[in-house]
Amino acid sequence: MAWASQIIKVVIVAVVMDTVFGCIRAIKEREFNSCFGIDGAIRKISMLVSVAFLLILDRIVGLNLIGFIPAAARAYLPANHIGVAEFFALLYIAYEVVSILKNMTLCGLPVKRLWQVIRDGLKKYTSELPDNKDEVAPK
Template sequence: MEMKILEFINMAANNKVIELVVLAIVFDTIFGVLRAVREKRFNSCAGIDGAIRKVGMLISLVFMLAIDMLIKVNLIGFIPEAARNHLGLTSVGVAEFFALLYIAYEVVSIFKNMALCGLPVKKVWATVRAFLGKYTDELPDTDELDGNSTTGSVEGYRQQEK
């Protein structure tokens, strides 16, 4: 029993895709807090909703890693071949599959928060959006970045000086 627990902890600690999720969550939180400071109000990253979402992602990954230990499932067929080759994936368990979805979601949120903080990332955002648009039609709402919203519009902010 003790060996299984140590094996599980080792598997979680050495999973590069899970590490990327944690890194994305940290960056999203940092830029969300900076955005909240700039706007002088909580937002979806720096408020309780964002915290619950982020903790929920991590807890769900722990449970999915446990499922991966019990049941060996390879979901690589659900990952587009171009993305597989780019990421160097040969096997995708349940946890990695959802981790890739979480990473895509967090990357969108990171760039949204960076742009709303006034950082000059509109071109990078357009590239990320185009890349993710190849693989999904369900990108998160970006009205704030596109100027179609009355709250958090990028247009009202001065970009950082070079």
């Protein structure tokens, strides 16, 4: 359970960081965005509530989803058991990190190259990120 509490803390930190950078971006652009507004708040609260619910489910069912984590990534995890809550928490962290980097780039912070590498990697696996409206064009 110690691993679960640590990963939940990381999810909370990622949500807070994304909200902060989303607010800074909204101030800079003088308009609401997906991180700062009702849609962003609903998404972030839903992530936290679902992780809390999944922690309860893990206590009842006790599934181990470590097999769904790529072998290369497992070497970095400090656990041999990944419950449903931890599994979704890892996905939420990945989602929030991408959003944080996008917001940092759009705020003008010097992470543009890192964002471009991640964005290009994402294009191999999904067509959903980044959205065209928030695309950071290379200069």
